Amino acid sequence: MNFPLLTVTAAVPAVGAILTAAVPAARRTAAKWLALLFSLATLALAVLIAVRFEPGGDRYQLTESRSWIADFGVRYELGVDGIGVVLIGLTALLIPFVIAAGWHDADPLETSSKRWRPTQGFFALILMVEAMVIISFEATDVFLFYIFFEAMLIPMYFLIGGFGDRAHSGSDENAAAQRSYAAVKFLLYNLVGGLIMLAAVIGLYVVAGNFSLQEITAARAAGTLDMATNTERLLFLGFFFAFAVKAPLWPLHTWLPNAMGESTAPVAVLITAVVDKVGTFAMLRFCLGLFPEASKWATPVILVLALISIVYGALVAVGQRDIKRLVAYASISHFGFIILGIFAMTSQGQSGATLYMVNHGLSTAALMLVAGFLISRRGSRLIADYGGVQKVAPVLAGTFLIGGLATLSLPGLAPFVSEFLVLVGTFARYPVVGIIATIGIVLAALYTLVLYQRTMTGPVKEEVRTMPDLRLREVLVVAPLIALLIGLGVYPKVLTDIVNPAVEQTMSDVKQTDPEPEVAVEAKNGEEAK
Amino acid sequence: MSTLTSAHSLWTLAADTPAGRIPAPVIEYAQLAPTLIVVGAAVVGILVEAFVPRRSRYYVQVFLAFAALASAFAAVVGLAAGGYGSTKAHIAAMGAIAVDGPALFLQGTILLASVVAVFTFAERRLDPAAHGNRVDSFAAQAASVPGSDSEKAAVKAGFSTTEVFPLALFAIAGMLIFPAANDLLTLFIALEVFSLPLYLLCAVARRQRLMSQEAAVKYFLLGAFSSAFLLFGIALLYGYAGSMSYAVIADVVDGTITKIDPALAGTMGNDVLLLMGGALILTGLLFKVGAVPFHMWTPDVYQGAPTPVTGFMAAATKVAAFGALLRLLYVVLPGLRWDWRPVMWAVAIVTMLAGAVIAVTQTDVKRLLAYSSVAHAGFILAGVIATSAEGVQSVLFYLAAYSFGTIGAFAVVTLVRDAGGEATHLSKWAGLGRRSPLTAAVFAVFLLAFAGIPLTSGFTGKFAVFSAAAQGGAGVLVVIGVLSSAIAAFFYIRVIVLMFFSEPKADGPTVAVPSPLTMTTIAVGVAVTLVLGLAPQYFLDLAGQASTFVR
């Protein structure tokens, strides 16, 4: 076995977390820089993975395999396919921005005791989450994946409950209460999901006798491992439930607005842009890979739920009074699209869904972080407290608008590509579903523009008049994101080339082929030759 | 499910001395060494109480206890290494005591747990020194009336109840025999031997003596009550099989018994004796493991007893009792599998759910942990029901993982104190994480382990028992198990929320800085919790090798 690149990539942030946590209370800034440094190192490694990865090659590459818990048939098996690569890239990419954006979010209050080291804890936890997310993108052993899928809840839980948004309405006690409510809600939702999945994992163990994704998938394909239809369906539901909570899919979504609303903007980004992606990723890799038949069986229901998420999430977003909750519901709508794309079972849909995971990460990060900067200036999350910001802080307003436009997936920005692919992919197999989903396009424009209009335009509010424009650190956080959004919007090829082969593999797992066009166009073949 | 005989072969070895034939009276002292050492040490401890001057008793007792337990553990390891756990496993002491894998594994676990528990017994730094004497968590003079002059005098004189060490040793000795007992009489005697000292230990708390005494009374009365049931069960079983020996009873139950005299033929036909007897014995054991509906003593006793004792009880008693339960069900009553499995199913389900649900609204840390231990008993029962080698293995592993976690958790509880002694009311724990992050973090680790969060021993154990149960065809049980552990997770999380996310109160408790003794206890607890979470393979192997009963 050659250099264990994947392990190292996951280990680096973990080590960083420990070191950061160890920094003495007084040396706060050192801790911040340390965390940033390690996150950048991780990014470098992620890039290395992307470089070492050969799109045409084996399905899983850079694989590692060690014995771990033989009694449970559990092995420490890592490996990445195209989907994993891009998502690891996304994670490693976003964390530095999250850290930079949250630079001052965890500075201790004067009142807190000397031994309490919130700053160190904050950044250590972020790195810990990164490590766990990365390894769950790498794991090709169901048990290994499950372990980190569950374990990452704990640091997330502390991030949400321990470091709330300082801009809150009402008293501190009230805010603290809401915060811990949000944290507990987050943890319980995901824990219940995880435990139900645990039952399914055990079931899988009983049926299959081991946890190796590759072996099981191969056995399923070869027909050497046949599950009773009902068993497969039950197991599928067990897995899917957990992922649907994480994703989140209507009606299991209500933890997200609380979590995102109460936590600081960077943490909110961490939740929706990084951690939740594990859910959709797992649907694609485990649900479809392990239980192809059951996936097809469940598709109609899932599609309906996804549709509800899309429309419902968008409509509820329109009705929000809290900026961050609005973004949260927008995310719910977007996750609806992702799940739609995954279960449309067409290569356009699934490639689109994968791109969507990345693009949604970037766009939400841009929008949410700018919103965070805005909120930190005014000290309020209520939309009604803003107005005319573009007059006093044009750059902030401009970046906010671009983030918003990305959210409503304007062509030329990355999300458009993925959203359109998802729509086309869905439409190709389920025209009606596809058409209903396109309503989401209009609604997205509605909530985004309403938000922009209410906060940024109109006469300048008194409290806003003295608001400073983005500072250098903040510009440095937002600018690269916007650049990426545009870059991937006009040249998504860099991603699709990596993703497409993996998607084809998944398609073959579920034994699905794209529906043929009614009319075979000769010119088309010529085009593909290009 | 496989046929009876093949199922037998899973967990029994052909013993080299077939039961029934009366062997020449011979006691294999070497193989009983662990127990004998502990008993001997206990006796010596009593003599120490009698003859060693009060000043130095404490040190002598601590040393004695530690030495005894350590050497006993060494003996266990020696036996295991000598192959008595697997190949040379057999029945010693004229059929009274089994020396086999499960016995040795459990004895080892009990001894190690006892060592760390005894450390917390010996802790004398937590309470402020009274009249210049360091004091431990035990009453200066248990006999004196709380608040009376005699008590004040005793405190002033710097008395301390060093008898706890020999008492503990006696209890441990009983616990060592309990899971190894191979006939019903030994079972009963062992039960009493470890119960009686525990009753006393509950009564000797330094603070809140009223509650301590109340706990002792309740524990004693209910314990005696349950042992009466057990005894009557034994009587009926004896009446059914005409023998005390597990092996013989098992043969009779299976109907594979060779020589049948008319009387036996008469009773053998009467299954009511058998079933009632079995049920009553189960009652006695379920009482000890704290399964619903025999659990109601746990919260009160756990709360009232001195915290070190609580930790010791919670851990060691469970191990011993489950050991005995396993042996009873796997060696004596496998023939009745189809009768007791459904019943145990019900018990397990009720135990898991009730434990988890009731704990949700608890306001006292010790009671909370008590109910959580009830819930855990339910989880372990799920493993017991599997009736397979995996089942035994998973239960053994779970017990080891759980006991250290529990002792560690209770040790942490002893640290959080205010003027009135330990501050066990949850409201006082608010903001502990802000005041002393380390303590809170350690406690959080234990809680997460109890909640079965991955990367902790709790998760590995839970996975082990549930997967064993599932393989045993108890899928429903598994689903209910995960649901109840979801409920359980809720109250563990509540404590974490309290410690980390709520502002510390002005008059909140302080965290005492313990001596290396308690520190070791906690450290061991954390270490075991994490190691068994991250790299459990070795210990799973150990439990796996130790998962076959001799018969």
Add this chain to the structure above:
Amino acid sequence: MENLIALLIAAPLLGAVVLLCGGRRLDRTGHWIGTLLAAVSFGIGVALFADMLGRSADDRTLTQNLYTWIPVEGFQADMAFQLDQLSMTFVLLISGVGTLIHVYSIGYMEHDERRRRFFGYLNLFVAAMLLLVLADNFLLLYFGWEGVGLASYLLIGFWQHKPSAATAAKKAFLVNRVGDMGLSIAIMLMFTTFGTFAFGPVFGAVGEASEGMLTAIGLMLLLAACGKSAQVPLQSWLGDAMEGPTPVSALIHAATMVTAGVYLIVRSGAVFNAAPDAQLVVVVVGAVTLLFGAIVGCAKDDIKKALAGSTMSQIGYMILAAGLGPIGYVFAIMHLVTHGFFKAGLFLGAGSVMHGMNDEVDMRKYGALRKYMPVTFVTFGLGYLAIIGFPGLSGFFSKDMIIEAAFAKGGTEGWILGGVTLLGAGITAFYMTRVMLLTFFGEKRWQPDAQGHEPHPHESPKSMTIPMVILAFGSVFAGAFFEIGERFLTWLEPVTGYEHGNPPVSAMTVTAATMVMLLAGVGIAWGMYGRRPVPVLAPRGSFLTRAARRDLYQDDFNHVVLVRGGEHLTRSLVYVDHSLVDGVVNGTAASVGGLSGRLRKLQNGYARSYAVSMFGGTAILIAATLLMRAV
């Protein structure tokens, strides 16, 4: 040569990037950069045009494939351009008029501190619009389509501090989004039908597709066109869009962007030709809109809104023509171009007037301005004559062609359409005359503005008048230039195809009828506004007038049904989310808590009750074991 195509777009795009990211240091020079880059684009356009003329009619199409934009299994979108005669026409119109309006804006926006950004947006618009017309597949066209939507959003809402402007911008974008839904669905339909959505392959394979499918595609494209071109029922945004600076109204909401719908339909002619039902709908939409816009135009007192109504109506003509199929395509485009000239001119004129009148827009407060701003008067006047179709001017030719084509459709349809177009011509004459009279003739009805400044009308600076003059030239001669020797027809014919319908009545009769309508319209207008003095405050007016003032209540309908209804829907959904979806979960948690509370009561502290539970437990245990054996 084809490599230049990308540059057409690149130049203004570069401008946009530079101006928007450049920061304050460019405030001084920004507008020059913007104008220059627009001009560069125009220059390249001319060069390509010359080159194209140099080649024979059938190989005039240039294509440039930069790279594969979205390559996914079975789904391929190229970043590829196609420049044929149709695109070329638009390129010249967009970059040409665009450049002029850049120049105009230099003067018009002089006093606005955010002028740099304004020019940035203008450049962005030009780039997006060029992308729209140069794309060689529908997805890329969609890219440009939304790009112009964004630019229009930014420019309508340019004065964001005015809530009305911000609202109008949002409205425009949303309504357009509805149209875009149509376009994206159309693309999906093409993909599922043909497996591609590039122009060439799709149009090539139209023959093999079922008519039903083609009709569906056509209708979806029409929906898109309605959104972009403000056709009924998606017309409501155009009037509000006048909140934007006047140059914007001239460029985007008169000359170029709003005509994108016409381009789309003409471009997809192949599809429509094969889907007569879709064509019929197109024609109907066009006819309705041309009347709708005209009627609305008659009642508005806001000069820009009146012109907006006229724009709607004129585009109605184009859509109608496009709906006629090969008979009409060419004339639709021709009218589009001429309209681009005179309508842009008219708007610039209006802007110039407002410039002189403290940004007053109510025509009832104008009057007698011809003496004060002669150049504006003349250029506006020429534009006026052009639009009403005064013989010899460009409007005359292009509109006449459409009317003829309408009759040529044949059958009752032909008569109805012809009648509608004629009627439209009449109304056009009426409302434009009205605008003319109210603005430049009669006596002064000037009012001091909010700050109490008396207006001092004056002629606008050169930077504004020169573009107006040039456009005036265009509106005078373009038509004739195109018509003589059927230049335009021969030019476009290879792309759009042409067939000469056989009108039931001779061309002369049609022309005569048009003239009659024209005179009638002018006459009535003169009667109402020329002879007697005009009240400063609008009279209540007839029902029709009031209805027309309120856009025939169509907007109110939207408000009541969509906006209010939507608000109720969202509010109730928020409630549902909080009380129902979340409530269920919280309820479960609460019930577990309650159960726990009740169960712990059992733990009442009495040892004996514990004993009872043990005893009972044992009893149950025994009973159960015995039962197990019994069953």
Add this chain to the structure above:
Amino acid sequence: MNPVNYLYLAALLFTIGAVGVLIRKNAIVLFMCIELMLNACNLAFVAFSRMHGNLDGQIIAFFTMVVAAAEVVVGLAIIVSLFRTRHSASVDDASLMKL
């Protein structure tokens, strides 16, 4: 006579003891009831031993007595100390800890 009757007697005694535990308040009486149960067991043992004609049962009876004695020692110690603290031997008074 038939040893089975002794079994019935034993069962009866055992039940009486158990019910006594459930219904009596005084700790001492409670404790006596438990002793009664133990003795019921002894009776059963002896009866069975007679039936099976082996001595095991009788041996156990002795063991039981010893154990009972030990229980008395421990039990009385605890009960007495409780009594001295509370001046009441009622088990129902000892209900500080509940819920």
